[in-house]
Amino acid sequence: MLHVGINGFGTIGKRVADAVRTQPDMTVAGVAKRSPNFEATIAHDRGYNLYAADGQAPFDGAGLTTAGTVHDMVEASDVVVDTTPGGVGATNASLYEEHDTPAIFQGGEDPDVADVSFNARANYDAAVGADTARVVSCNTTGLSRLLAPLRESYGVEKARITLVRRGGDPGQTSRGPINDTLPDPVEIPSHHGPDVQTVFPDLDIDTMGMKVPTTQMHTHSVNVTLDSEPTSEEVLDLLGRETRLFLVPETLGIDGAGKIKEYTRDAGRPRGDVWENCIWAESVTVEGRDLYLFQAIHQEADVVPENIDAVRALSERTASAEQSIERTNDALGVGRGLVQHEGEIRRAENVADD
Amino acid sequence: MLHVGINGFGTIGKRVADAVRTQPDMTVAGVAKRSPNFEATIAHDRGYNLYAADGQAPFDGAGLTTAGTVHDMVEASDVVVDTTPGGVGATNASLYEEHDTPAIFQGGEDPDVADVSFNARANYDAAVGADTARVVSCNTTGLSRLLAPLRESYGVEKARITLVRRGGDPGQTSRGPINDTLPDPVEIPSHHGPDVQTVFPDLDIDTMGMKVPTTQMHTHSVNVTLDSEPTSEEVLDLLGRETRLFLVPETLGIDGAGKIKEYTRDAGRPRGDVWENCIWAESVTVEGRDLYLFQAIHQEADVVPENIDAVRALSERTASAEQSIERTNDALGVGRGLVQHEGEIRRAENVADD
Incomplete structure (x- = not known):
């Protein structure tokens, strides 16, 4: 049983903790937090050991018991998942080194924070036995999952993506825009292309980013020029x-x-989370060697199964990427409750035949 | 065991069906629907008997099996909850009469659609044994729950409410405003005040309505001049x-x-639903006899427990309002997973002492 500590219990951290709890080979060693807000009460209600990231005093004031400091949590963990805000993770790296605890960072950190930038479908093996891995951002995760099979089956000459990004998450009430469409970043390529290249170093990809007034999901307008x-x-x-x-x-x-998120809420997903890239089937169009499609990416959720796989890769306790992905999917419910495409149905039948 | 049919499986219908399923004394006789969209697949996945409201052909095309027509469903039901769009319910009234099946309508219908306009906290007994009841709208439900205890404990001289309403629900992509604040309706009082008076006929209340670009919740700015x-x-x-x-x-x-909805999603509520009025404790202020507060109302969810109570009232199988409300709350999880106010904690202790 792998004891997984989660440093930070915000948008990603709380989802990773709940996902760890569903896995047959993992348990939550504890979660570390700075402030006793509603998410701290959720950690308490879940029965997670709560560790103080920045001193005990605020938790005493709110009547919440803590199990110690973040140092104690790291010491009690086989692997730590750092889900602190972008840029803060790097400042925690020495803490994990000090305790000799393998650590996973998020895509908000610079790539050099970790030995490898990780996507389970694309480069699981590169992280096996590493001391540190960085799970790439939600957008890079969504692009890596799509590009991996296209590269393997058809070859990719060049990818050109416009990312129409949500302005903030539902709880981020101080973020905008309220009523605007922002080229963001205005420089081209956006940082997303180089970030995808941390996973596929030889990929030719240009990306353009925008921000719009929604908190729901990112939507990618994708063009991939294939080799075939x-x-x-x-x-x-x-x-x-x-x-x-x-x-x-x-x-x-x-x-x-x-409506995507209404569907997953209706289906009973925890928090209505959408762990999968959502590709509109009608949009999948090939003109010559040019493939076009639209996909929506749930910024709060798609990296969650990837973090679980990264834990297994660092711990070296699972034989293969396929084994870890299947175990993560089964325990968490990835793909479950959604209408299946014919291809998936065929896959399921093939599995049943095995 | 009460067999409850649900005519309409949209925003309210699907929630009522799932709530019926949690109750120890009720079961879902079936759900009737017009189109085989994602909600029809959810009905199918839940194992609800699906009845065709408008002919079988569209469901055949989508490969969904139906159990018959809406007539068959009404015949198989002890009580029907009509959750069809506002105004459509009235056209179904003769269908329920024809089968002599007690029926519950929603607040989108005119009050004369039913014998009584219903709120469990305010006037449960008025619906006991009636043939028909109309569960008042989300806003009227939210106001009735608040005004009932204030009237009982302090007396109400006059209520003045500004309702800042969400423009549409999350899946209603054709509704606005995108970027505006609309006095809506611009006439004063808005229809909400008279609707509250269908529950409290002698109440002096004026209401003003607006619409703003959010899909999350309504927010009420409340002033109540008390008698004490x-x-x-x-x-x-x-x-x-x-x-x-x-x-x-x-x-x-x-x-x-x-953040309210993030909290209830985190707490594991189905669909993240907020069945309760959410009153900001800091806002509760008394100046002389004037009480002020802000409350948020989840337009998709707060009428759901009221529909369950209305089923019990019409069926005459439950002794009292208190008994029904407690049973509904316990089975559905109303109040569960939320930090308790001191008053609630005292109440819980009193119950434990009984």
Whole structure:
């Protein structure tokens, strides 16, 4: 049983903790937090050991018991997942080194914070036995999952992506824009392309980023020039076999992120989370060697299964990427409760035949 | 065991069906729907008998099996909850009469659609044994829950409420405003005041409505001139003892609807639903006989427990309002997972002493 500590219990940390709890081979060693806000009461209600990241006093004031300091948590953990705000993770690196505890950072940190930038589908093996890994950002995760099978099956000459990004998360009431569309960053390429190259160093990719007034999901307008000329149907079948890509069928009547998240809430997902890339099946179009599609990425959730796989990779206790991904998916419920694409149904039948 | 049919499986219907399923004395006889969209797949995945409201053909096309027509569902039901869009319910009234099946309508219908306009806290007994009841709208429900204890304890001279309403629900992508604040309706009083008077006929109340660009919750700016002069702390204690009012403590750091819903999602509520009025405790202020406070109302969810209570009232199988409310709350989880106000804690202790 792997004891996993989570430093930071905000948007990503609380989801990673709950995901760890679902895994048969992991348990939550504890969570570290700075302030006794509503998320601290959730940690308490879940029964997680709560550690004070910045002194005990604020928790005493709120009547919340802590189990010690963040140092105690790191010492009690086989692996730590650092989900502190972007840039803070790097300042914690020496803490994990001091305790000789393998550590996972998030995509808000610079790539040099860790030995490897990680995506389970693309480069799991690179992180096996490493001391540190950085789970790439939600957008880079979404792009890596899509590009990996395209590269393997068709080859990629060049990828060009426009990322229409949500302005903030639902609870981030101080973020904008309220009513604007911002080229953000205005420089081209945006940082997303180079970040995807931390996973695929030889990939030719240009990205452009914008921000719009929604808190729901990011939406990517994707163009990939392939080395070969598959049909749209062949691409749909290929993508439909990927366990972390959800092909949204036209019949569901889902026209945007609002209905995607209503669907996953209806399906009973924890927090309504969408762990999968959501690709509108109708949008998958091949013109010559140019593939086009739209995909929506839930910024709060898609990196959660990747963090679980990263824990297994660092711990060296799982035989392969496929084994870890399958175990993570099964325990967390990735793919579950969603209408299946024909390709997925075929995959399920093949598994049943094994 | 009460067999409850649900006509309409949209925002309210799907929540009522799931709530019926949690109750020890009720079961879902079936749900009727017009189109095979994502909500139809959810009904199918839940194992609800699906009835065609408008012909079988669209469901055949989507590969969804139906159990018959809406007539068959009404015949198989002890009580029907009509959750079709506002105004459509009235056109279904003859269907329920024809089958002699007691029926519950929603607040989008005119009051004369039913024998009684219903709120469990305010006038449960008026619906006991009636043929039809109309569960008042989300806003009227929120106001009735608040005004009932104030009237009982202090007397109400006059209520003045500004309702800052969400423009649409998260999945309603064709509704606005995108970027505006609309006096809506611009006439004063808005229809909300007269609707509250369907529950409290002798209440003096004026309401003003607006619409703003959010899909999260309605927020009410409340002024109630009382007949007596309690302190703010006395009002907090009174409201804290009400099971469907949640007093949001300052320590949680919750500044708006976004964080309220993040809290209930974190707590594991189905769909993140907020069944309770959310009253900011810091806002509860008494100046002379004038009480002021802010409360947020989850438009998709607060009428759900009221529908369950209305089913029991019409069926005459439960002894009292208190008994039904407690049973509904316990089975659904109303109040559960939220930090308690001192008043609620005292109430819980009193119950334990009984």
